[in-house]
Amino acid sequence: MGDVLIPSLMTGDCNDSICVRASRFWEFYDLNEETKLLHADLVLIDEEGNSIHAQIYPNAFQRFKTLIKEGNVYNLACFRVRKSNDRYKPVTNESMITLSTWTTVEEVVEIPPAFPMFTYSLTPIEQLPSRVDYPEYFTDVIGIVTTISNIMSLRARGRQNDSLKRVVTICNER
Template sequence: MESAVFNLIEDLDQSTTNWKIKARVTRMWTSVSSENGSVKGYNVILLDDDNNHVHAFAYPNIWNGFKTPVIEGGVYVFDQFSVKDVVGNLKPVQADIRIRFSQYTTVTAVEDDGMIPAYKFEFLDLGDLFTEANKYQPQQQPEFAIDVIGVIEDFEPLTKLDTKFGMRDIVKFRICDSSNQHKVSVWRDLVVLANNIYTKELQSPVIAIITSTKVTTFMNTVQIGTLPSSKLYLNLDDESVTDMRMRLKEEGYLSKREKYLKAAKSEFVQTFMERMTLKDLNEKLTYDDLKKRIYTTFSVVKVDEDVAWFRIMVFAEDDTFSCNVMLMDRAARRIVGTSAIKAYNDFEKV
């Protein structure tokens, strides 16, 4: 049985290097020197069929020595490697160990039988980010990086920002759900990808998954930043995105544009659809009223015989007042469903 051949990620420890796992590479990135930009190492996240994942690392000479090229999304058998305690902050996955590939490690590509999921995320709800970020002092780093999911709003295309490290490319947007919204700044190599994949053709609302983010607070608001280990997925074909869409629908989420249109429609109804009597129209009409859409109801008592093709003058009355009312042809068509001249002719036949 395959379960007897391969070890599970949850069983790995430092007792031996004689480990053999079958896993999918769900994410990849390089560690780069901040001094000269040289590659310091290669990183992968490995996920097994028991839905456990772990961070693995290889120095450049080890990575380049693999006979089988390793690509993101591929399934491989990794044999002979060491296991180390995970150290440092902003760890990409919540595991206590990390794999270290060595010169004895072999990598073999195997058929993808669909038993290993394509992705695994460890989301923190957007509503919990502020509390999480406030756990740490300004100079402290969280133990783990955070995966987030939400709707993209206010996307700002690639621009340059003057930072203490010099001019750097940046893409900014907000990530939202029905109750929360936070600012996101995308940095480094992820900038170009974000700028290219966010298009108007994407299904709306555009749901983003951002892995391995650094969350801080500034002026009492949450700031989400990306790291070298961060990945950005838009409208990913994943159960988490499907669940998010259902949640948004159930909670009545509206995009920024939809909220604007709803507010405008509400204001239009409240401000422009006001009923007035003929007496009010005659005696109380103000300049502000001219900006509104006003309606009234009345009975037509008489039609002026001096009619033009584009208008009709009627003598109207309601319970409060009697007066002349001019119906332009367009108004006549809208109100009585016919032209002014036809309305006049029909009235004469009565």
């Protein structure tokens, strides 16, 4: 297993290893140029359920795309720890990790049975209105989809380009 847990990570270059599950893995492309990758992102979880956001920039993406699979557990070392982004954080953590071409990745084969699979910070459905236009965190919610609108084109304040929007209505099963 890793040398340290996620809460022990300090800002700067890190040579300690962490043992983490790649809980989520997604790619973020330029909204104006669909084929231009801006970065890939991961949510990583350690054996105690602590989570952190990790980011991979385009110059290192191809390497990690073949090395890291969502759901698997890895020992990672030689990465950079920095202050988390101000907007759209996938987890509650003031730090995040940047993986680079120097980062080492070793898949863990024997995974302890209690190693967490996922991390969520679910928002109760009645609190969703307060999360509108609240960009600090992504919002996790579970509900039943009741309607999905057609796609609408709109221009946000201060933007020069249109964005596409779809309204999804959900309800609580209770």
